[in-house]
Amino acid sequence: MKILLITPPLLQPNTPYAATPLLTAWLRSQGHDAVQADLSLELLLKLFSKEGLCELFQRLESAASGQRSAATGFLEQRAAYLETIEPVVAFLQGKSDSLNVALPEGPNLARAYDQEEQLQWDFRGLNGEDRARHLCSLYLDDIAEAFKLADPNFGFSRYAESQCAAAVGFKDVLNVVTQKSMFRGKLESLADRYIEQHAPDLVVLTVPFPGCLAGAIMTARRMKQIQPEVNVVLGGGYVNTELRELADPQVFDFVDFVCLDSGMIPLLRLVNGETPVRTFVREGGAVRFYEDDDTVVPHDSLPAPVLDGLPLNDCFGLFEVLNPVTRLWSDGRWNKLVLAQGCCWSRCAFCDTSIDYICRYDPASPKTICDWMESMMAESGSNGFHFVDEALPPDLLDGLCSEILKRGLNVEWWGNIRFEKRLGEELVRKMAHAGCIAVTGGLETCSDRTLKLMRKGITVEDASQVLRNFADAGILTHAYLMYGFPTQTRDEVFQGLETVRGLMEEGALHSVYWHRFALTAHSEMAREPDRFEIRLLPEVRTGFARNEVPFAGNFDHNLEAVGDALRAASYNFNLGLGFDLPVEEWFVH
Incomplete structure (x- = not known):
């Protein structure tokens, strides 16, 4: 069986999330053809590019007067942002040793310069490279705020997080998923590419946080449109905590299985065509849960996680907050x-x-x-x-x-x-x-x-x-x-x-x-x-x-x-x- 494991958007772009490398290695150790993709990182790279900004400018220029007015400062610096976006991302990816462009000043970057001047800060003794990384991170935050003007659901490492975190019914998530947006359009183009490239029998989507849920459902929806016979599995930390009492059959218009807890045995049962375990399915129009049979894989027996298929060299870190510990979550590989x-x-x-x-x-x-x-x-x-x-x-x-x-x-x-x-x-x-x-x-x-x-x-x-x-x-x-x-x-x-x-x-x-x-x-x-x-x-x-x-x-x-x-x-x-x-x-x- 060909299995495609996906990290959906949005998560932090500095390093791959842990789930798909672990599950990909496990499935391969059991003799299955498993590949993985990081749609979160790839989507961010599509958005934060010259092409992505060109589309953002077009959307803001044709937006309602209130949105357009709020974006005035960003629109006025269009040429500067288009000139600098790709050098900035390359610098944060470590593909360029230095940054030789003048950054346009949005609210976050301007505030940092004011603090540096008025408080006579030297950014707490940062060396030149770290100071540049800090300023580049704030520059990307300014662009992220412009994206939010065009799409209020957007957040740098999360999408529709508040709506999904507060969602009581699946219809709340569906309202987000079906909205036309730049986010959805570019995500669907990525989903098209991967479904055509791999033609998987099974797609596995991990949802660690509420800010990934809408992206996961959008991905599942698009892949089923392109390849209706593909089976889609939903799992991950959000699922394990929030969906333990799942009874809404509408979820299964987009996914075929919702798996709880450690994913090894549930996935293995599905790919082997065996009776599911710790898994929700829709049968006869109603949701059925296949109970746990206490079968687990000892953690010490797992193979090393694998990273092939993930664009490691394209990861980029963010250094937004001047605190050495906070920085660890968002910067570094x-x-x-x-x-x-x-x-x-x-x-x-x-x-x-x-x-x-x-x-x-x-x-x-x-x-x-x-x-x-x-x-x-x-x-x-x-x-x-x-x-x-x-x-x-x-x-x-x-x-x-x-x-x-x-x-x-x-x-x-x-x-x-x-x-x-x-x-x-x-x-x-x-x-x-x-x-x-x-x-x-x-x-x-x-x-x-x-x-x-x-x-x-x-x-x-x-x-x-x-x-x-x-x-x-x-x-x-x-x-x-x-x-x-x-x-x-x-x-x-x-x-x-x-x-x-x-x-x-x-x-x-x-x-x-x-x-x-x-x-x-x-x-x-x-x-x-x-x-x-x-x-x-x-x-x-x-x-x-x-x-x-x-x-x-x-x-x-x-x-x-x-x-x-x-x-x-x-x-x-x-x-x-x-x-x-x-x-x-x-x-x-």
Whole structure:
């Protein structure tokens, strides 16, 4: 069977997403003819090109007066943008060592120049190349805002994200999919090329985030128009969390199968013509789910991910925010590796601990991981790795570092951990020697009472020491935090921000981001709301997406105002500013 695995738009363009390289390798190991394509990167390259901008200018010039007026500054610099777009993209791709063109100034770029001049910034000591990458990234952001004027659904690394994230019924997604747009037109031309080039029997679309859903359905729709007999499979992180209660048969006008959880066995059953497992299908006009038979593939037995078919040399990174940790997500060519199925802790009350990708922990061995790393380095020519998905346990890290050092691998890597006290000075120094450059992890509410309530398994004191251990070893740190957690008080929010301020001023914590708490359907908190003093509110259930659950709780502060204050403080802290202000000041302004 010929299988085409696709990453649909839109995702970040600096490196391939992890799913198709892993599944392509697995299917080939089982004797199937599998190929892969990154339609997200290829679509962005079509849009951010001289041809793409010419079409954008035409659309804006013929747009309604309001849109055309908003685009005046962009339209007036038409010649400059057409002259510079391809040199800028080539520079960000690493195909040009320098940039010898004057960039037209849109709002983001003009603001950066003003900050540099008025605040006498030197972009925090950036070298010439990094300064140029930063300015080029803001230049592309300006163009992305012009695309948004022509198509409000557009975002640089996401499309129709808010509509799909809020979609209750499939009709909400369908409204986006059927709209005529430049995005859809260029995506359909890519779909035409791949369906004609490969003539696949099966197309597999991974949807990791809501911002990929519309692009995935557009791709499926077009491929079935061109080749009606092709079968289409939908899977990925969004599907695994949002579509577990799928009952709307209209979805199957565009796809034939919707697979949950680890994709190896469900795909293998489909390509072998066997009874499906963990898969939704439409039979007799209704949706049927074929249950799990507990068959799994041990993570340690998987082959190394493969990258052939993906245009690695065309990837381009973005350096929009002047923070060294934040930059890692959007800049640099990282080989993405999943070191373990599931989470080593899987007890946090707010997390989706009832879902397979969290609750079933199955790590690969250090030897296997290093074999994967060597294989990917040989294929990609890159020694950088991003270890993705759930938390990396200290035991696995210890063994992995020993194996890296034993083999003498020259690598750089980063990933998500838990700030638990087992990450002592000795292990952290070992991680640094083995190539670790950064870690991310959850400090959540940064308050011992609520950390205990959510069963996070860490304390503020222990986590702070772990952060110091990493900083002392030269490893960058980033913390995820939340506000609006049930029973959290205003004083606890102040306490959490003060702890963060102190850690960042001290240099133990280099980057933070605050999220507003969301109650998810697959969490312990949704199953036991009384324990967290919340009341579940009525839901609109349409048989399509379900993840975030509405709830009511009692708070002694305004969550919107607090969120604004925390984001303002964090923005400044990330730039090394505002440490001298008492935390209460952020909530006044």
